[in-house]
Each structure stands twice: as structure tokens, then as C-alpha cells.
Amino acid sequence: AILQSPTQLSSKKSYDYIIVGGGAGGSVLANRLTEDNYTNVLLIEAGSSDYKNLNIAVPQLAAALARSEFDWNFTTAGQPGLNGRSIPYQRGHVLGGSTAVNYMAFNTGSRDDWDRWANVTGDSGWGFDNIVKYIKKMENFVPPLDGRNISDEVDVSIHGHSGPLHISVSGAKVATDDRVINTTRELPSEFPFNLDQNSGDSLGIGWTQVTIADGERQSAALSYLDPILSRKNLDILVNTQATKVLQTGVSGGKPVFRGVQFSQVGSGKFTTLKATREVILSAGAIKTPHVLMLSGIGDSSELSKFNVSTIVDLPDVGKNLQDHPLVTSPFRVNSTDTLDNLNNATFVAEQLALWQKNRTGELGVATGSQLGWLRLPDNSSIFETEPDPSAGPTSAHFEFILIDSFIDFSAPPPGNYFTGFTVLVSSSSRGYITLNTTNPFDPPFIQPSFLSTPFDIFTMRESIKSMRRFMAAPAWDGWILNEFGSFAAAQTDEQIEEYARNTTVTVNHVTCTVGMGKTGSSGPGTGALNADLTVKGTVGLRVVDASAFPFIPAAHPQGVTYALAERAADLIKGVSTC
Numbered sequence: 001a002i003l004q005s006p007t008q009l010s011s012k013k014s015y016d017y018i019i020v021g022g023g024a025g026g027s028v029l030a031n032r033l034t035e036d037n038y039t040n041v042l043l044i045e046a047g048s049s050d051y052k053n054l055n056i057a058v059p060q061l062a063a064a065l066a067r068s069e070f071d072w073n074f075t076t077a078g079q080p081g082l083n084g085r086s087i088p089y090q091r092g093h094v095l096g097g098s099t100a101v102n103y104m105a106f107n108t109g110s111r112d113d114w115d116r117w118a119n120v121t122g123d124s125g126w127g128f129d130n131i132v133k134y135i136k137k138m139e140n141f142v143p144p145l146d147g148r149n150i151s152d153e154v155d156v157s158i159h160g161h162s163g164p165l166h167i168s169v170s171g172a173k174v175a176t177d178d179r180v181i182n183t184t185r186e187l188p189s190e191f192p193f194n195l196d197q198n199s200g201d202s203l204g205i206g207w208t209q210v211t212i213a214d215g216e217r218q219s220a221a222l223s224y225l226d227p228i229l230s231r232k233n234l235d236i237l238v239n240t241q242a243t244k245v246l247q248t249g250v251s252g253g254k255p256v257f258r259g260v261q262f263s264q265v266g267s268g269k270f271t272t273l274k275a276t277r278e279v280i281l282s283a284g285a286i287k288t289p290h291v292l293m294l295s296g297i298g299d300s301s302e303l304s305k306f307n308v309s310t311i312v313d314l315p316d317v318g319k320n321l322q323d324h325p326l327v328t329s330p331f332r333v334n335s336t337d338t339l340d341n342l343n344n345a346t347f348v349a350e351q352l353a354l355w356q357k358n359r360t361g362e363l364g365v366a367t368g369s370q371l372g373w374l375r376l377p378d379n380s381s382i383f384e385t386e387p388d389p390s391a392g393p394t395s396a397h398f399e400f401i402l403i404d405s406f407i408d409f410s411a412p413p414p415g416n417y418f419t420g421f422t423v424l425v426s427s428s429s430r431g432y433i434t435l436n437t438t439n440p441f442d443p444p445f446i447q448p449s450f451l452s453t454p455f456d457i458f459t460m461r462e463s464i465k466s467m468r469r470f471m472a473a474p475a476w477d478g479w480i481l482n483e484f485g486s487f488a489a490a491q492t493d494e495q496i497e498e499y500a501r502n503t504t505v506t507v508n509h510v511t512c513t514v515g516m517g518k519t520g521s522s523g524p525g526t527g528a529l530n531a532d533l534t535v536k537g538t539v540g541l542r543v544v545d546a547s548a549f550p551f552i553p554a555a556h557p558q559g560v561t562y563a564l565a566e567r568a569a570d571l572i573k574g575v576s577t578c
């Protein structure tokens with residue numbers, strides 16, 4: 001059942017597992033753990049249960065979710081690599097978490113991304129060949145809404161067809177699709193076509209797979225929770241924030257953390273509850289380390305600055321932050337047939353009527369029908385002085401997101417556009433999260449440290465030059481009029497770097513802030529979690545969300561988080577995972 005307030009909890013009921021956070025990680029666990037009728041689970045979510053809200057359901061309304069009630073409204077610290085700029089740092093604040101507010105691109109990571117996890121943790125179960133079964137377990141690949149033949153857009157045979165998460169390709173084609181694909185024919189050595197970027201080898205340009213089915217967003221709440229709301233052994237407590245995990249004893253010399261303290265914002269009332277087996281933090285890569293630090297689990301030198309007494313000195317909590325910085329390359333186009341038409345209120349009203357009638361029209365299509373995953377040439381000058389931070393030859397250094405409209409996260413100008421996002425997906429910069437205050441309702445201090453290494457600024461610059469080469473292919477003749485705005489003025493290497501520092505934002509892929517390492521290893525840089533996702537130096541406490549990644553994949557991370565959580569569920573159940 002969904003409970004709206006802690007006062008609705010029954011004092012007679014005890015829970016085997018208390019999960020904090022109902023996003024990608026938490027929703028998978030709540031579903032899988034309650035498959036056993038005798039396992040009782042409480043899922044605590046800070047946001048509301050309004051996961052069917054129109055702005056969430058309709059894919060092209062996603063922009064309205066930023067700075068709304070569905071956003072934690074975080075802002076980063078000033079970033080030296082961005083000329084001191086602070087940027088918004090969006091996170092989902094609703095059942096479904098960030099999967100309810102994201103842009104729905106669906107990737108499952110490259111072979112090298114997963115194999116690097118296996119190496120770092122010493123657990124081959126995280127390797128690609130083993131994880132494939134968990135990827136298939138989550139997936140249900142369905143045909144696109146328009147029913148077109150997609151045999152040249154995706155290799156349907158490698159996907160799962162009976163999992164909870166419905167995925168597909170965009171529900172209808174847009175005017176630039178053929179131009180993008182023709183570019184891969186005209187410039188195949190730099191921009192090869194890849195039929196399925198989720199095969200383990202992600203490199204090349206291909207069709208975006210999305211968590212959209214029948215024109216509607218598929219969030220973790222809709223996929224993993226909505227179908228099981230009638231299970232008697234699952235309670236979902238919404239509008240309630242976990243403020244701390246609490247020590248409930250000592251076992252084998254280690255503190256046991258089976259208690260959770262929680263509260264509704266502004267109520268002034270705090271409730272505590274104890275799980276009989278485990279407390280699992282799935283609060284995402286910002287809030288999971290925040291809750292751990294507030295509970296006395298973190299870097300003792302940081303905690304002491306705020307008079308928080310350290311129970312477990314775990315220096316890696318909040319460190320190792322990795323994300324994907326993004327720069328826009330906008331072009332004016334010689335057409336009125338672009339998704340920019342959705343900036344016109346009358347047109348949107350017409351499209352909304354279509355969407356409500358049968359989910360058709362432009363509001364149900366994906367933002368960015370194609371993605372490109374690309375590497376710097378092996379002989380790039382940067383490798384003479386800097387190591388390659390990518391996971392290996394199947395992982396990209398940078399990404400293209402190719403969009404049939406203007407997007408630069410400010411008010412759109414009049415006219416029609418094409419936008420190429422270039423995204424740094426294997427960066428060597430590392431950021432961090434720490435406390436700002438000890439009030440659990442205050443945001444933590446967030447420093448992503450974007451573009452703070454020579455490799456990162458070099459690669460961002462080269463990605464923009466690569467985007468210009470892509471858009472100069474004959475396929476675009478007659479469509480592209482000219483480069484737009486301050487992007488057009490950035491032509492020399494120095495100007496491009498300055499443009500990047502002045503305009504970089506994020507794709508909102510923050511990860512790795514409570515990363516896994518080898519089981520039992522200790523000290524800075526060895527990871528905050530054991531390979532089975534238990535928190536080092538504790539009993540009864542685990543982390544299952546994107547903060548547990550040891551390295552960010554060169555991929556949009558929701559699919560990777562779902563797969564991690566699918567395996568975590570089996571690790572928790574104690575069934576064989578390899």
C-alpha cells in the first residue's frame with residue numbers, strides 16, 4: 001500500500017528490509033525482494049506518489065520538471081573549470097526518482113565499462129558476460145508506437161522481452177533522422193553506423209533506445225512499483241525523508257545499522273524504525289552519501305568540522321564524484337518542420353489533445369533520436385601527457401546527442417534549429433559531496449569539478465570540432481543555414497575552450513559517490529562499499545543506487561543502475577548471481 005504519512009504505519013508490523021529512496025535502484029529492490037510473500041519491505045520516499053503526473057508521463061514535457069516540485073532543486077558550488085559558475089543539479093523528487101524526470105535515453109553500458117567494475121571489485125559477477133542476464137531480466141523491448149519496421153534501427157534479438165521495464169525506439173520519425181543516418185554513410189570512418197549500441201560495443205552513431213513505450217514515459221515507479229501495489233508485504237511511505245541511519249548494536253566488533261530515522265519536511269517530528277535484516281540506501285548519488293555522513297559514516301576529518309561524531313571512518317563517502325558534462329552546438333535550419341514548433345502554445349495544445357486521445361503526435365517522441373559514442377584518435381596529442389581515462393576500446397571518450405530542435409536550457413529563440421550536444425563521457429576530473437550544515441533538510445555541498453583536467457578540456461574541445469565535421473557532411477546541405485549564437489563565434493581552439501567553460505552544463509548523470517571496491521580493503525581510494533554493496537565496516541547496511549558505481553560508464557546511467565539493482569536483489573536474497 002502507499003502510505004502518505006508516518007502516522008499510517010502500523011505498530012504491529014515489522015519489516016525485514018527498509019529501503020530509502022524509490023528511484024531506479026530502490027524500485028527494483030522493492031519489487032524483487034517482495035516476490036517472496038514472507039519478506040516484508042518498507043520503501044521510504046521523500047517525494048510524492050504523483051508519478052502519473054502529466055508532465056512526467058508526456059516525454060516532450062520533461063523540461064517542465066526542472067525546478068518543479070519533482071526536483072530536489074540542488075545547485076553546485078562555483079566550479080573553477082567553468083570559470084567559477086554554479087549550475088543547477090537536477091534530481092528526481094517523486095516516486096520513480098530521477099527516472100521520472102530524466103530524458104529517457106536507455107543504455108546498458110559497454111563491455112569494457114562492466115569489465116572494469118569486475119576488475120576494480122575483484123568480483124567477476126560485475127563483468128559484462130555475467131551482467132547480460134540481468135539486463136535481459138529488466139528489459140521488455142516493445143515495437144515503436146507507429147509500428148514501423150525497425151530492423152535497421154535496432155537488433156531486437158539481443159534484448160529481453162518479458163522484464164518490467166518497457167523500452168523501445170522513438171515512437172515516430174522526425175525530419176532529420178535520414179540526414180543523420182546518411183552522414184554515417186558519407187563519413188563512415190569517423191562516424192560509423194552501429195545497429196545496436198547496447199550490444200556491449202557502443203561505439204558509432206545509432207538510434208536512441210528509450211524508456212518510452214506507447215508514447216508514454218516508463219519510470220521506475222510505473223514499471224517496477226505500479227504493477228505490484230497490491231502486494232501485502234510491501235508498504236511505500238511517501239512524502240517522508242530519511243534523515244539518518246541509526247546504530248542498533250554491535251556484531252563481530254562492527255557497528256550494526258538497522259535503524260532509520262525519518263521525518264516529513266516541516267513537521268518537526270522524527271520517527272525511528274528498525275529493520276530485522278537490512279537497511280538499504282537507494283537515495284541516489286547526492287542523498288545517499290549525505291545521509292551516510294549525517295549518520296556518522298564518512299571521512300572523520302570532514303565530519304569533525306561539523307561536530308558529527310564518526311562511527312565509521314570511511315574516507316571515500318562523498319568522494320570520487322563522476323558525471324557527464326555537456327556543451328551545446330546549435331545550428332539554424334532552413335525548415336519549419338522541427339520540434340521547435342512545440343514552443344508554440346497553440347500547437348502544443350493540439351498535440352496534447354492528440355497525445356491524450358491515442359498517445360500520438362510530437363509530444364510522445366524522444367528528445368534526440370540518435371546518439372553517437374566516439375573515441376579520440378589513438379594518436380591524439382593528449383595521450384603523450386595524459387593517461388586514457390576510458391574503460392577500454394568499446395567505451396567512448398565523448399558522445400553526440402542529435403536533436404531536431406533548439407535546446408540550450410535557456411529560453412528558446414524564435415525559429416527552427418538543430419542542436420548537437422557533445423558530452424564528455426570518460427572524464428578524468430573527480431568531484432565530491434560533503435556536508436554544508438547538519439540540518440538534514442539543507443542540501444549538501446556539491447562540487448562536480450567539471451573540466452578540471454587537461455584531458456577533459458582537450459576532449460570537450462575536440463568533441464565540438466568533431467560535431468562540426470559531422471554537420472559539414474553533404475547530407476546536411478540545404479538544411480543547415482548557419483551556426484547560432486556564441487557557438488558560432490567560438491572558432492579557434494582557445495575560443496572553443498572558453499565557450500565550453502562558459503556554457504557547460506550537465507546531463508545529470510552524477511554517480512560514484514559511495515563507490516564499490518574490493519571486499520575488505522580499507523583506506524582512501526579503495527571504495528566505500530564491498531563488492532556485494534554492503535557498507536564497509538558496518539553490519540546490516542547496504543547501498544543500491546548509482547552512488548555505488550566505482551566508475552561512471554560511457555553510457556546514460558539509468559539502465560546501468562537498473563541492472564546493478566537487479567543483481568543486488570539476488571545478492572541480498574542469497575541466490576546465485578553468476
Ligand SMILES: Cc1cc2nc3c(=O)[nH]c(=O)nc-3n(C[C@H](O)[C@H](O)[C@H](O)COP(=O)(O)OP(=O)(O)OC[C@H]3O[C@@H](n4cnc5c(N)ncnc54)[C@H](O)[C@@H]3O)c2cc1C
Nearest residue numbers: 021023025046097098102103104105242287545546556558
Ligand atoms: C534531468 C535528468 C535527466 C537525465 N537523463 C537521463 C537519460 O536520458 N538517460 C539515463 O540513462 N539517465 C538519465 N538521468 C540519470 C538517471 O535518471 C539516474 O542515473 C538514475 O535515476 C539513478 O538512479 P538512483 O536510484 O541512483 O537515483 P534516483 O533515481 O534519483 O532515485 C533516488 C530516490 O531517492 C529519493 N530520496 C533521496 N533522498 C531521500 C531521503 N533522504 N529519504 C527518502 N527518499 C530519498 C529521491 O527522492 C529519489 O526518488 C537523468 C537524470 C536527470 C535528473
